Amino acid sequence: MFTSLSQKLTGVFDGLRRRGTLSDADVDTALREIRIALLEADVALPVLKEFIAKVREKASGAAIVKSIQPGQMVVKIVSDALVELLGAEAVPLNLAAQPPAVILMAGLQGSGKTTTSGKLAKYLTERQRKKVLLASLDIYRPAAQEQLRQVAAQIKVECLPIIAGEKPEAITRRALDTARLQAFDVLILDTAGRLHIDESLMAEIKAVHALSNPVETLLVADAMTGQDAVNVAKAFRDALPITGIVLTRMDSDARGGAALSMRQVTGAPIKFLGVSERPDGLEEFHPQRVADRILGMGDIVSLVEKAAANIDQAEAEKMAAKMQKGQFDLDDLLSQLRQMKKMGGISSMLSFLPGMSAMKDKIPGDAELQFKRQEAIILSMTPGERRNPKLLQASRKRRVAAGAGVDVPAVNRLLKQYEQMADMMKKFGKMSKKDLMRGGMKGLFGGQ
Amino acid sequence: MSFWTRLKDGLGKSAAKLSTGITDLFTKRKLDAAALEEFEELLITADLSPRLAAKLTEKLRKTRFDTEVSDEEIKQFLAGELTTLLTPVATPLRLEAGLQIVLVVGVNGNGKTTSIGKLAHYYAGLGRSVGIAAGDTFRAAAVEQLAVWATRAKARFYPGDGTKDAASVAFQSAESAARDGVDLLFIDTAGRLHNKEHLVAELAKIRRVLLKSIPEAAIQTVLVLDATTGLTALSQVEVFKDAAQLTGLIVTKLDGTAKGGMVAALADAYGLPVHAVGVGEGIEDLQPFVAKDFAERLCSIDAE
Numbered sequence: 001m002f003t004s005l006s007q008k009l010t011g012v013f014d015g016l017r018r019r020g021t022l023s024d025a026d027v028d029t030a031l032r033e034i035r036i037a038l039l040e041a042d043v044a045l046p047v048l049k050e051f052i053a054k055v056r057e058k059a060s061g062a063a064i065v066k067s068i069q070p071g072q073m074v075v076k077i078v079s080d081a082l083v084e085l086l087g088a089e090a091v092p093l094n095l096a097a098q099p100p101a102v103i104l105m106a107g108l109q110g111s112g113k114t115t116t117s118g119k120l121a122k123y124l125t126e127r128q129r130k131k132v133l134l135a136s137l138d139i140y141r142p143a144a145q146e147q148l149r150q151v152a153a154q155i156k157v158e159c160l161p162i163i164a165g166e167k168p169e170a171i172t173r174r175a176l177d178t179a180r181l182q183a184f185d186v187l188i189l190d191t192a193g194r195l196h197i198d199e200s201l202m203a204e205i206k207a208v209h210a211l212s213n214p215v216e217t218l219l220v221a222d223a224m225t226g227q228d229a230v231n232v233a234k235a236f237r238d239a240l241p242i243t244g245i246v247l248t249r250m251d252s253d254a255r256g257g258a259a260l261s262m263r264q265v266t267g268a269p270i271k272f273l274g275v276s277e278r279p280d281g282l283e284e285f286h287p288q289r290v291a292d293r294i295l296g297m298g299d300i301v302s303l304v305e306k307a308a309a310n311i312d313q314a315e316a317e318k319m320a321a322k323m324q325k326g327q328f329d330l331d332d333l334l335s336q337l338r339q340m341k342k343m344g345g346i347s348s349m350l351s352f353l354p355g356m357s358a359m360k361d362k363i364p365g366d367a368e369l370q371f372k373r374q375e376a377i378i379l380s381m382t383p384g385e386r387r388n389p390k391l392l393q394a395s396r397k398r399r400v401a402a403g404a405g406v407d408v409p410a411v412n413r414l415l416k417q418y419e420q421m422a423d424m425m426k427k428f429g430k431m432s433k434k435d436l437m438r439g440g441m442k443g444l445f446g447g448q
Numbered sequence: 449m450s451f452w453t454r455l456k457d458g459l460g461k462s463a464a465k466l467s468t469g470i471t472d473l474f475t476k477r478k479l480d481a482a483a484l485e486e487f488e489e490l491l492i493t494a495d496l497s498p499r500l501a502a503k504l505t506e507k508l509r510k511t512r513f514d515t516e517v518s519d520e521e522i523k524q525f526l527a528g529e530l531t532t533l534l535t536p537v538a539t540p541l542r543l544e545a546g547l548q549i550v551l552v553v554g555v556n557g558n559g560k561t562t563s564i565g566k567l568a569h570y571y572a573g574l575g576r577s578v579g580i581a582a583g584d585t586f587r588a589a590a591v592e593q594l595a596v597w598a599t600r601a602k603a604r605f606y607p608g609d610g611t612k613d614a615a616s617v618a619f620q621s622a623e624s625a626a627r628d629g630v631d632l633l634f635i636d637t638a639g640r641l642h643n644k645e646h647l648v649a650e651l652a653k654i655r656r657v658l659l660k661s662i663p664e665a666a667i668q669t670v671l672v673l674d675a676t677t678g679l680t681a682l683s684q685v686e687v688f689k690d691a692a693q694l695t696g697l698i699v700t701k702l703d704g705t706a707k708g709g710m711v712a713a714l715a716d717a718y719g720l721p722v723h724a725v726g727v728g729e730g731i732e733d734l735q736p737f738v739a740k741d742f743a744e745r746l747c748s749i750d751a752e
């Protein structure tokens with residue numbers, strides 16, 4: 001659905017390589033593309049306009065460095081500006097207060113406050129050795145308090161006992177007393193989701209804030225939020241002194257323009273990203289990664305980390321050595337297919353790579369099934385055939401096809417794919433690390 | 449409160465915004481390139497998606513470029529276009545004789561469980577025998593939450609037997625519902641992101657299992673969408689429509705400040721029926737989707 005911005009800009013600037021500076025007209029053309037890319041990433045329009053004005057200022061008349069294409073250069077300017085806006089440095093959670101340090105969670109319905117409260121409690125307990133108390137002030141949504149209680153039990157963090165019928169302010173007082181008496185370091189107040197235009201509920205959370213005097217008031221927002229992000233952020237900012245933003249569901253395919261909108265409007269730093277439904281699915285915020293993602297530039301760092309977390313180190317080293325030599329047989333393909341499956345499927349992987357988002361749409365929906373078939377085909381070959389695929393002539397192919405329960409064309413397709421991969425691996429072997437980062441994976445996948 | 453006062457209350461802000469914007473733009477103004485660009489931007493801020501915004505702007509350009517236009521004419525144009533677009537998708541849930549199953553799916557926190565409560569109440573009020581099954585076996589306290597709604601809606605409740613297997617909960621509840629003479633069974637499911645292939649595949653499995661005892665025609669799969677969602681609304685529908693054989697949509701949280709626009713973008717791209725809209729957290733806060741009124745409210749052209 002989304003075409004990579006750098007690809008588009010490369011097109012825009014194709015004819016311009018010999019000129020010395022970026023002209024206003026060049027910049028305008030590029031900015032139009034950037035505008036569309038950012039709108040497609042759900043950056044809210046007022047925020048976008050301000051941003052574009054800033055980039056125009058920086059890009060106009062900027063000297064073109066010889067070795068870099070103008071398109072890439074504009075992308076660099078845009079990306080730097082994005083990072084600056086998102087907050088170049090990570091701002092850690094502030095817990096400097098007379099204990100209990102109170103963290104107040106605020107946000108719309110369904111934005112992920114309860115799950116995030118649990119994740120934060122786990123994070124503080126395990127990584128910072130804090131004694132954390134959770135308390136739910138959500139007396140409205142059915143079973144909301146019960147949900148937090150169960151979440152707390154799961155992660156083995158204490159939760160304020162539920163008293164039926166108690167009002168949020170009373171719960172807050174009781175939570176504060178309990179935290180003080182039992183020497184908790186941190187008290188996390190999970191609140192009911194509320195619409196920013198709901199006056200009585202906004203008044204309620206203001207009262208809770210006044211009562212609990214939190215060191216952190218975190219606005220929890222869904223990464224998939226659209227243009228409305230500005231309205232939401234404004235209203236919460238006006239009602240509460242927001243100290244940080246948690247962007248949830250960053251494991252979706254959202255480009256996350258809401259991050260920019262929220263950050264710009266509240267002026268508060270983004271502190272965490274929610275990246276899975278699991279209790280440990282909370283990550284610290286890295287502006288460059290989010291900037292890349294908003295720009296559709298892929299996220300090499302994430303890919304590398306994700307890969308590292310899932311790939312067997314020894315296996316990977318063996319593979320790397322083979323790649324350097326340009327060797328790549330069907331056993332390697334098999335182990336790669338399996339690695340990919342571990343990494344969350346090919347489409348999830350592709351979304352991390354620059355220039356690959358377009359490719360992603362071409363992956364059929366039944367990719368997992370494909371994996372299984374391909375695996376079966378390779379497993380139906382003899383070890384000799386796997387090492388030396390040239391052995392596979394017609395009769396052997398028929399045998400393999402029968403063994404895997406597929407037809408011969410399916411075997412041929414796999415072999416074709418293998419050849420392409422082997423080819424790619426040869427290129428890969430010749431590429432230095434620097435080339436890889438600069439040219440991105442596009443070069444490998446038949447770009448230049 | 450009528451549907452329209454409610455929806456208007458909810459839509460008030462976004463509609464008002466769009467409408468003031470249009471007035472500022474076009475009162476005694478020539479429709480030049482700059483005006484068209486501003487028009488397009490206005491549509492985008494209403495979450496109409498860049499693609500649909502461009503399409504509508506192009507249409508406006510073709511018919512009115514370089515002529516003097518009043519804001520009223522622009523609003524009429526927009527309302528007309530949106531009504532045409534939305535009319536074919538304004539269809540209620542299918543209700544036929546025999547047990548009908550509605551599988552309710554969507555991303556976490558979109559309002560599936562709440563919408564089931566409201567739907568159950570609505571159809572019970574129409575004299576249907578309604579059941580609710582707790583197919584969300586993942587989220588903490590999901591069953592407890594749904595149980596409260598079942599009680600409020602006076603619907604039969606099928607909590608499952610504590611198993612983690614959503615498909616078996618669905619299957620058993622369908623069997624029991626058939627025995628109990630239920631006409632309409634809503635099956636809740638765990639929230640899932642559309643880009644998690646294995647979770648999406650689980651929905652296909654639930655359907656497959658249901659098909660063992662229920663004819664395909666009696667199963668509807670409804671995607672619940674949060675109106676504050678941006679362009680991923682499109683990719684959500686794109687994925688779920690094939691993987692879960694979507695038959696329709698419910699759009700929630702239209703009582704907030706966003707919305708409206710994305711419903712149009714979806715109608716434009718997919719044309720799936722919109723069965724109902726959520727306009728609050730109460731049991732009555734669910735309304736049928738009416739194209740003309742929705743379009744007019746969005747442009748704030750008041751027909752009353």
Ligand SMILES: Nc1nc2c(ncn2[C@@H]2O[C@H](COP(=O)(O)OP(=O)(O)O)[C@@H](O)[C@H]2O)c(=O)[nH]1
Nearest residue numbers: 109110557558559560561562700701726727728
């Ligand atoms: N304002 C508003 N809130 C809603 C609406 N529908 C659901 N919600 C709220 O959104 C939150 C998530 O709803 P829930 O039904 O639990 O979502 P699920 O995870 O999809 O089942 C709850 O706090 C609901 O009260 C709506 O139409 N308007």
Ligand SMILES: [Mg+2]
Nearest residue numbers: 560561584590
């Ligand atoms: Mg639910």
